[in-house]
Amino acid sequence: MDNRAEYTPKGIAFAPSYECPGGCLHCNIPFDRIDAKAELDAGSAARALREAKAMGLHSFQFVGGEPTLRGDFMVEVVAEGRRLSMKPHRPPTNCATAARPEYLRDLFARLKQAGFTAGFRVSCDEFHGRVPPESVAGFIVTAADYFDLTRFAIGCCDKDEGRSRARLERVARAMSEMGLESRVGAAKMETARGSIKLGFWAPTRPTWKSLPDSEFVFRDVADEDAGAGAPRDGSPAPITRFGCLGPLGVGYVWIDPDGNARACCGNANLFSNKLIIGNIHAEPLAAIIDRARRDPAISALAEGGPVALAAQMGLSALLDRKYTHRCELCAAVLNA
Ligand code: SF4
Numbered sequence: 137m138d139n140r141a142e143y144t145p146k147g148i149a150f151a152p153s154y155e156c157p158g159g160c161l162h163c164n165i166p167f168d169r170i171d172a173k174a175e176l177d178a179g180s181a182a183r184a185l186r187e188a189k190a191m192g193l194h195s196f197q198f199v200g201g202e203p204t205l206r207g208d209f210m211v212e213v214v215a216e217g218r219r220l221s222m223k224p225h226r227p228p229t230n231c232a233t234a235a236r237p238e239y240l241r242d243l244f245a246r247l248k249q250a251g252f253t254a255g256f257r258v259s260c261d262e263f264h265g266r267v268p269p270e271s272v273a274g275f276i277v278t279a280a281d282y283f284d285l286t287r288f289a290i291g292c293c294d295k296d297e298g299r300s301r302a303r304l305e306r307v308a309r310a311m312s313e314m315g316l317e318s319r320v321g322a323a324k325m326e327t328a329r330g331s332i333k334l335g336f337w338a339p340t341r342p343t344w345k346s347l348p349d350s351e352f353v354f355r356d357v358a359d360e361d362a363g364a365g366a367p368r369d370g371s372p373a374p375i376t377r378f379g380c381l382g383p384l385g386v387g388y389v390w391i392d393p394d395g396n397a398r399a400c401c402g403n404a405n406l407f408s409n410k411l412i413i414g415n416i417h418a419e420p421l422a423a424i425i426d427r428a429r430r431d432p433a434i435s436a437l438a439e440g441g442p443v444a445l446a447a448q449m450g451l452s453a454l455l456d457r458k459y460t461h462r463c464e465l466c467a468a469v470l471n472a
């Protein structure tokens with residue numbers, strides 16, 4: 137097998153559980169078939185972190201679910217990461233825990249004491265069915281007492297940027313009313329305690345439930361290298377041969393609550409068990425990653441993403457359709 141590109145995780149991601157009160161319309165977590173209450177224990181995560189460091193991985197992140205629901209887990213893993221000189225990435229949060237102000241203050245204080253300075257990736261989607269903008273505001277205003285807000289980011293996942301901006305305006309208004317003067321600019325939310333970077337993107341279509349096409353932006357597939365596929369006529373950038381799991385890619389090794397290790401942190405990784413590469417309760421991380429590096433499907437994803445994998449599996453017909461994201465194509469290929 138010509139294994140020109142190797143699976144190259146950039147770090148390790150922990151899903152302490154998939155529990156989440158967000159209820160987002162476009163959520164990619166298949167809540168119909170996972171146990172959202174299952175929890176990864178912090179001791180196993182800390183051990184995997186040490187093994188990751190020994191393999192030359194230097195960063196980690198929390199995913200979910202809503203990671204701030206597992207405060208003890210976060211504090212213990214952050215403390216271990218600090219002992220190992222590993223860098224935590226900003227954890228995502230939908231800010232639902234702002235409904236429990238004492239819990240949130242205690243979590244922030246303990247995270248700060250454990251050396252956490254990464255900030256948070258605040259999700260501010262119109263589609264959060266159950267988290268009001270006022271909770272997002274409360275989370276940020278509380279966080280300003282413990283962390284540097286310029287390390288924060290706010291991400292809005294909605295094909296309609298106007299809808300996202302209207303929601304951000306509500307957040308900024310509520311923050312001002314809570315005593316932190318704030319306003320929404322073109323690329324940043326300006327607050328009296330520093331500016332927070334804004335990001336807007338269209339959602340990936342979940343494969344576990346049906347939603348109207350009108351909520352998504354669809355892309356062509358261009359069977360060419362990444363970088364060659366810039367939009368030519370204002371249409372969305374096509375999906376190209378981007379080696380998502382390779383050395384220039386975006387792949388992490390993602391640890392599920394049950395200890396399963398998945399080869400990536402992409403949107404589709406929960407849609408196919410073919411991306412499970414082992415279990416940290418059964419064998420060392422190094423053995424798991426070493427085996428994944430010899431897996432032809434993982435190597436194809438490292439070489440040219442799902443476009444390359446489709447070609448390798450004789451599924452090129454799938455490239456004639458449109459997808460919302462490369463990870464949706466990936467799910468189509470792996471589940472064909
Ligand atoms: S906040 Fe995230 S994990 Fe929770 S429902 Fe929304 S998209 Fe899913």
Ligand code: SF4
Nearest residue numbers: 380400402404463466
């Ligand atoms: S395309 Fe597939 S392997 Fe690549 S990031 Fe998405 S789900 Fe992961």
